[in-house]
Every structure is written in structure tokens, then in C-alpha cells.
Amino acid sequence: MRTAALGISLLLLLPTACSSDGDDDAQGVADDLAAGLTQKKLSDVAFTGADPTEEYAEVIGGLGDAPLEVKAAEPDLDGDTGSVALTWTWDVKGNEWSYRSTAALEKSGDDWQVAWDRAIVEPSLTDKEVLEVDTLLPSRGAILGPQEAPIVVERDVVKLGLDKSTLTKAEELASARAIAQVLDLDVKSFVARTKASGDKAFVEALVLRKSAAADLPPTYGEIKGAVAIGSQRPLAPTKEFAAPILGTVGEATAEAIEKSEGRLSAGDLTGLSGLQARYDEQLSGKAGVQIEAVAGKGSERELFTTKPVNGEPLVLTLDSGLQMRAEQVLAQTRPASAIVAIDPKNGDILAAASGPGSKGINTATFGQYAPGSTFKVVTALALLRAGLTPDTTVPCTSTLVVDGKTFKNYDDYPAGHIGDIPFREAFAQSCNTAFIAERDRLKKGDLAQAAAALGLGVDHDLGFPAYFGQVPDPTSETGKAADQIGQGTVLASPMAMATVAASVRAGRTVLPRLITGHKVTQIEPEVPLTAREADQLRELMRGVVTDGSGSFLAGLPGEVMAKTGTAEYGTGDPLPTHTWMIASTKDLALAVFVETGESGSATAGPLLTAFLQAR
Missing domain, CATH: 3.10.450.50 (Nuclear Transport Factor 2; Chain: A,)
Structure with missing residues (x-):
């Protein structure tokens, strides 16, 4: 069983x-x-x-x-x-x-x-239907200034390019070459893009502001298939306006499309550089889509739709008037140059202009240069902390030899200020040898500590490219001597030196700010600036204007404080020099920089004067 x-x-x-x-x-x-x-x-x-x-x-x-x-x-x-x-x-x-x-x-x-x-x-x-998608474009967020003043908003442009819809293959290529030549574009690249585009595509060659399109060569209109289409693009008031910082908007590149993980496709407008690229998702918003079943023209049947979400604005501290004034002042300066203006009360960057000689590089906030004698503000603070006073007598000699290297003052240093002089006079006249002679008062880390108290050499993520500078410990006695006068291994950006001027004026460590919504936790200096130290530094910087190398500023209204600077670099005989000037008024702290010039007072000084006089 x-x-x-x-x-x-x-x-x-x-x-x-x-x-x-x-x-x-x-x-x-x-x-x-x-x-x-x-x-x-x-x-x-x-x-x-x-x-x-x-x-x-x-x-x-x-x-x-x-x-x-x-x-x-x-x-x-x-x-x-x-x-x-x-x-x-x-x-x-x-x-x-x-x-x-x-x-x-x-x-x-x-x-x-x-x-x-x-x-x-x-x-x-059904058996004959396919899926199609229409993109419902959002409005790109504007870039605004204080009180929501428009900086980058939709402005009229003219899109130039090739309309392939009426051309033969042979005509397409001939017209593409002609368009590239007339518009001074890379011929090979534009022809390649023309070949890769659809049979009836518009191949964009160049986008011009509407005002600039009026100067288009007449020969452009004679090219078969060449068109000029009115449109709008997010643009600043002028082509130059803070361009290295703001960046550009244009059609998405193949690389951008690949990195977007489906967010971008061919023909989409996107940020290509600068703030436009870094904050692209915030500014561009989110495209809506309408997906349809299509069997032929006029047979569209809606399957799915989402509405676009417009981009959010990006609010900056830039003052449009001051920014354009700075760019106008730099317009004729051939070497790389910059003007940075900061409000010492709150650290707001009101202007950050890089001149035409910078060739699109962000010299203003990310340039890395020896600050020369403008760094003597930092050295002065370190020496004051080491026991020096503005009235201490220091030796200002014509030359000074350190471990076989000869240091000297700038070429037109006034002979009447050679000898044993008060420290305030050495600062006002920018005597290199006096500062170097006092180097033994400082121990390791003193310069970096003083720099940090004035906002220099301590990195913060400000939400845009910002170089705060460096003050590393010297590795030799000659290096220590050079650091005293802002050369050696000391580096700074114009923004960093404007921050030094702002910190002296404010009597505290100022942290620059450009993007109002970007949260930054300030790293407090190990030894903060005291009220007495700030008073002494303000007195020294005021002396530069009343009795020193910045006396050409004495006629300007208000109590202007300043420091000139020159720093040798590169090779040659004589060596070329970076030229600097920092200054402050009650409501403005400034740094002016020219990559190659005669001296701080002779090259940067007139630019600073022109900027302040225009206010």
C-alpha cells in the first residue's frame, strides 16, 4: 500500500x-x-x-x-x-x-x-504611429544686481547661419565655406557641422547683438542660403560686462549633452562658461515636454504633457554703473589688467573688471600675481604685532644685500627719504630696504597670520572662481627678504588685495561676496585684527596719500587711504614689473592691477584716479 x-x-x-x-x-x-x-x-x-x-x-x-x-x-x-x-x-x-x-x-x-x-x-x-516629443521651453532665469537691477536678461540678437532647406548638397558646402570666411570662423569646423546637420536644418554660425549686426559685411547677404534671424538671448548690458565671470549662453555642445544625463539635447540653450555654466540648472529651469503619437502630419495625438518650470534668477552684488565704469577705465590698457571694488561694510563685490588685455581670462578675481609693495600693508601689521610702531626709526638704505642678493628701492625712489627714518615714512615712501631690514623681528608664520587677519591667503568657496592668495613660509633668507615686500613666493589676486584694503578700512576681516544666495562660513583668523592695529594701518595708508607715493590722490574728496606696489617678474634686463595700487574711501575699497607697467604710482595710479574721479 x-x-x-x-x-x-x-x-x-x-x-x-x-x-x-x-x-x-x-x-x-x-x-x-x-x-x-x-x-x-x-x-x-x-x-x-x-x-x-x-x-x-x-x-x-x-x-x-x-x-x-x-x-x-x-x-x-x-x-x-x-x-x-x-x-x-x-x-x-x-x-x-x-x-x-x-x-x-x-x-x-x-x-x-x-x-x-x-x-x-x-x-x-496603432500600427502606423510613432512617438514624437515637443520641448516646451522655460524662460531662463535672469542674473540680477542689487535691488533686482537687471544684469543678464533677454536682449535682441541676430542669428547668422545657413538655411539648408533650399540648397543642393554642392551648394550647401560652397555656402558654408563662404559664410565661415565672411564671418571669420573656422571654415573646416563650420563645413563639418553643416554636413552633420539634417537636410533642412538651420546651421547656426554666429550670434550678434542687434546693434552689431548693422555692421555685417554686404557680401554676407549675397551668399546663397545665408540668413539672419531675429531672436533673443540672455545677455549683459555690453559684450565686455564682467564677461569672464558671467560666462556665456549658447547651444549645447556635444560634451555638455553627454554630461547632462538626458537633461540637454541638440539645439538646447545652456550655460557654456562662468556663472552661466556653474548655475545652469538653477537658471535654465526645467523644460516641459509634450509626447505625441504621430502617424503623419496633422495626426498628432497627445499622450503625455508636463509644463515647463521657469529658471530661478541669480542675484549678484555687482553694481552695473561701477562695473561699466571700471571697464571703461581699463578699455585702453593693453596688458592684462583688473579693477576690483568692494564695499568694506559688508564685503559685497561691486565691480570686478578684467581689461581687454586679459583676453577673456578672469584676472580680477582669479589672477595670481606677486602683489609687490601693496603687500607691505600685511608686513606692516606683522611688524606692529612684533613691537614696531609707526614712529620707530628704521634704516632705509639705497641697497641691502641678503645672502649675496642685492635688494634695492624702486628706480625713482626720492633721495631725500634715504637714511634712518620713521617707519611711517618708510611705509609712505615704500622703502623696500627698510622693510627687509626688519625681517628678523618676524618668526615663522607671522606674515601668514597677519595676512589672514586682513582676508588674504585663506581659501573660501564663494561660489565663483576666487583666488585668495598664498603666503607660504620662506625656505631661505633671501626668500624671507623678498616676501617682506610682496615678492618671493607671495601671491594674490586683485580681489584679494581689495579685500586687504577693505579689512583695514572696516577694522575687521572682510570676506568678499558676489552671489547673495551663496552661504559661506567664514574661517576666523587665528589672531583677529584689533581696533588699535586697524587705526595704525589706516594712519599708515593715509600717510601714503598725504606724504608719500600716492600724493596724486590728495585732491580727491574724502579721506582716501592707499598703497602703491610694483613687483618684478619674468626675465630680462631690466625685469618687467607688475604694477598695483590699493586704496579705500569710506564706502569703497579698491585694487587696480596692470600686468606690465612702469610703477604702481605711474601705471596703476592714473587708472585708480580716473575711477574715483568718475564717481
């Missing part, structure tokens, strides 16, 4: 085991289908008919490279037929489109196969 019962049990179990194997096979085919749909390649999926990869590509081609994930549920089987539910999740320009569809399964012999149908891709699709 037990043997018979066991046999019956085995017979009962056998059909169940076969059914389980069939379920596993069907699940495997369903999973293969989901994987193939996700990867957009169906050659590894078992179908009842021919491989539908090409048809699938045609159906979804209108969605471009939008990321996709398809998941298969457990198949529902009934004998030799069945079905499987598929969950589709698309990321179309940052918009999630999710839905479910069903695929029919059929058993052929021992194997399960998928019966292809376009409705697998989207349940309402």
Missing part, C-alpha cells in the same frame, strides 16, 4: 514540476524583452516573427536618447498563450513619463516567444 501511495504521489507531482519549468521559461523571455527594450536592442529576444529592432527604433526615435527603464512583471499564462505586464519609465528632459503596457506570449514547442506589436511600446499605439 505504501508503494502504491508513493507512485500516486509522484504522478501528482510531475505536472506541477513541468508547469514550474514553463513559468521559468516564460519569465526568462519576459525579462529578456524588458532588458532589450531598455537597451533598445531586441536581437536577443525570442519573437514569433522577425527581429523588430528596426521597427522599435523607428517608433521611439522621436524621443532621442532619453534614458529608459522597462521592467517585466510575472507572466500570466494560460496553456500555450499568455501575457506579461511591462512597466515603462522614461526620463524625457528631466520629466518622468511612466505607464504600463502588455506583451502577448506564445509557446512554440517547448519555448516561449513574444508576439511583437507596436502597442507593446505604448498601449494606445
Whole structure:
């Protein structure tokens, strides 16, 4: 009896085991289908008919490279037929489109196969319909100044380029070459872009402000297929306005599209550099999409729509009037140059202009140069802390030899101020040898500590490229001597030196700010600036104007304080020199820099004067 019962049990179990194997096979085919749909390649999926990869590509081609994930549920089987539910999740320009569809399964012999149908891709699709997407563009966020004054807003432009819709292939290439030549573009690159674009595409060559388009060469209009299309782009008041900092907006590059993870596609406007690139997601907002089933022109059927979300503005501290004034002052300066203006009360950067000689480089906030004698403000603080006073007598000699290296004063140093003189006089006249002679008063780290108290040499992430400078410990006695006068291994940006002037004026360590919404935790200096130290530094800097190398500023209204600076660099005989000047008024701290010039007073000084006189 037990043997018979066991046999019956085995017979009962056998059909169940076969059914389980069939379920596993069907699940495997369903999973293969989901994987193939996700990867957009169906050659590894078992179908009842021919491989539908090409048809699938045609159906979804209108969605471009939008990321996709398809998941298969457990198949529902009934004998030799069945079905499987598929969950589709698309990321179309940052918009999630999710839905479910069903695929029919059929058993052929021992194997399960998928019966292809376009409705697998989207349940309402007919045999002739494909998916298309229209992008619903958001408005790009503006870049604003104080009191929401417009800086970068939509302004009229003219887009120049080639309209291929009426040209033959031979005409396209000839016109592309002609357009590139007339507009002074790289011919090879523009021809390549023309070849790669669609048969009826507009190939953008150049975008000009509307005012600049009036100067377009007449020969441009004679080129077959060359067009000029009125449009708008986010632009600053002028082409030069804080350009290295603000950056540009243009059509997304192939690299930007690849890095965007589906957020960008060909033809989209995006930030290409500067703040426009760093804050692109905030400024660009989120595009909406309208996905349609299309069988031909006029047959569009809406499947899914999301509204665009406009970009958020980026608010800066830049004062448009001061910024344009700084750029006008620098307009004729041929070497790299910069003017930075900071409000000493709160650290707001009101102007950060890099001159035309900077050739698009952000000299103003990210330049890295020896600050020369403007650094003597820092050295003076370190010496005051070491026991020196403004009235201490110091030796100002014509030259001073340190370990075989001869240091001297600048070429036109006034002979009447050579000798044993008060420290305030050495500061006002910028006597190099006096500062170097007092170097033994300072121990390791004293200069860096004083620099930090004035906002120099301590990095902070301000939300834009900002170089705070460096004051490393010297490795030799000559290095220590050079550091005393802002050469050696000491470096600073114009922004950093404007911060020094602002900190002296404010009587505390000032932290620059450009982006109002960017939160920064200030690193407090190890030894903060005291009220007495600030008073002494203000007295010394005022003496530069009343009795020293900055006396040309004496006629300006208000109590102007200043320090001139010159720093040798490079090679040659004589060596070329960076020229600097820092200054402050009650409501403004400034740094003026010219990469190559005669001296701080002769080169940077007139630029500083012109800026202050224009106020």
C-alpha cells in the first residue's frame, strides 16, 4: 500500500514540476524583452516573427536618447498563450513619463516567444504611429544686481547661419565655406557641422547683438542660403560686462549633452562658461515636454504633457554703473589688467573688471600675481604685532644685500627719504630696504597670520572662481627678504588685495561676496585684527596719500587711504614689473592691477584716479 501511495504521489507531482519549468521559461523571455527594450536592442529576444529592432527604433526615435527603464512583471499564462505586464519609465528632459503596457506570449514547442506589436511600446499605439516629443521651453532665469537691477536678461540678437532647406548638397558646402570666411570662423569646423546637420536644418554660425549686426559685411547677404534671424538671448548690458565671470549662453555642445544625463539635447540653450555654466540648472529651469503619437502630419495625438518650470534668477552684488565704469577705465590698457571694488561694510563685490588685455581670462578675481609693495600693508601689521610702531626709526638704505642678493628701492625712489627714518615714512615712501631690514623681528608664520587677519591667503568657496592668495613660509633668507615686500613666493589676486584694503578700512576681516544666495562660513583668523592695529594701518595708508607715493590722490574728496606696489617678474634686463595700487574711501575699497607697467604710482595710479574721479 505504501508503494502504491508513493507512485500516486509522484504522478501528482510531475505536472506541477513541468508547469514550474514553463513559468521559468516564460519569465526568462519576459525579462529578456524588458532588458532589450531598455537597451533598445531586441536581437536577443525570442519573437514569433522577425527581429523588430528596426521597427522599435523607428517608433521611439522621436524621443532621442532619453534614458529608459522597462521592467517585466510575472507572466500570466494560460496553456500555450499568455501575457506579461511591462512597466515603462522614461526620463524625457528631466520629466518622468511612466505607464504600463502588455506583451502577448506564445509557446512554440517547448519555448516561449513574444508576439511583437507596436502597442507593446505604448498601449494606445496603432500600427502606423510613432512617438514624437515637443520641448516646451522655460524662460531662463535672469542674473540680477542689487535691488533686482537687471544684469543678464533677454536682449535682441541676430542669428547668422545657413538655411539648408533650399540648397543642393554642392551648394550647401560652397555656402558654408563662404559664410565661415565672411564671418571669420573656422571654415573646416563650420563645413563639418553643416554636413552633420539634417537636410533642412538651420546651421547656426554666429550670434550678434542687434546693434552689431548693422555692421555685417554686404557680401554676407549675397551668399546663397545665408540668413539672419531675429531672436533673443540672455545677455549683459555690453559684450565686455564682467564677461569672464558671467560666462556665456549658447547651444549645447556635444560634451555638455553627454554630461547632462538626458537633461540637454541638440539645439538646447545652456550655460557654456562662468556663472552661466556653474548655475545652469538653477537658471535654465526645467523644460516641459509634450509626447505625441504621430502617424503623419496633422495626426498628432497627445499622450503625455508636463509644463515647463521657469529658471530661478541669480542675484549678484555687482553694481552695473561701477562695473561699466571700471571697464571703461581699463578699455585702453593693453596688458592684462583688473579693477576690483568692494564695499568694506559688508564685503559685497561691486565691480570686478578684467581689461581687454586679459583676453577673456578672469584676472580680477582669479589672477595670481606677486602683489609687490601693496603687500607691505600685511608686513606692516606683522611688524606692529612684533613691537614696531609707526614712529620707530628704521634704516632705509639705497641697497641691502641678503645672502649675496642685492635688494634695492624702486628706480625713482626720492633721495631725500634715504637714511634712518620713521617707519611711517618708510611705509609712505615704500622703502623696500627698510622693510627687509626688519625681517628678523618676524618668526615663522607671522606674515601668514597677519595676512589672514586682513582676508588674504585663506581659501573660501564663494561660489565663483576666487583666488585668495598664498603666503607660504620662506625656505631661505633671501626668500624671507623678498616676501617682506610682496615678492618671493607671495601671491594674490586683485580681489584679494581689495579685500586687504577693505579689512583695514572696516577694522575687521572682510570676506568678499558676489552671489547673495551663496552661504559661506567664514574661517576666523587665528589672531583677529584689533581696533588699535586697524587705526595704525589706516594712519599708515593715509600717510601714503598725504606724504608719500600716492600724493596724486590728495585732491580727491574724502579721506582716501592707499598703497602703491610694483613687483618684478619674468626675465630680462631690466625685469618687467607688475604694477598695483590699493586704496579705500569710506564706502569703497579698491585694487587696480596692470600686468606690465612702469610703477604702481605711474601705471596703476592714473587708472585708480580716473575711477574715483568718475564717481
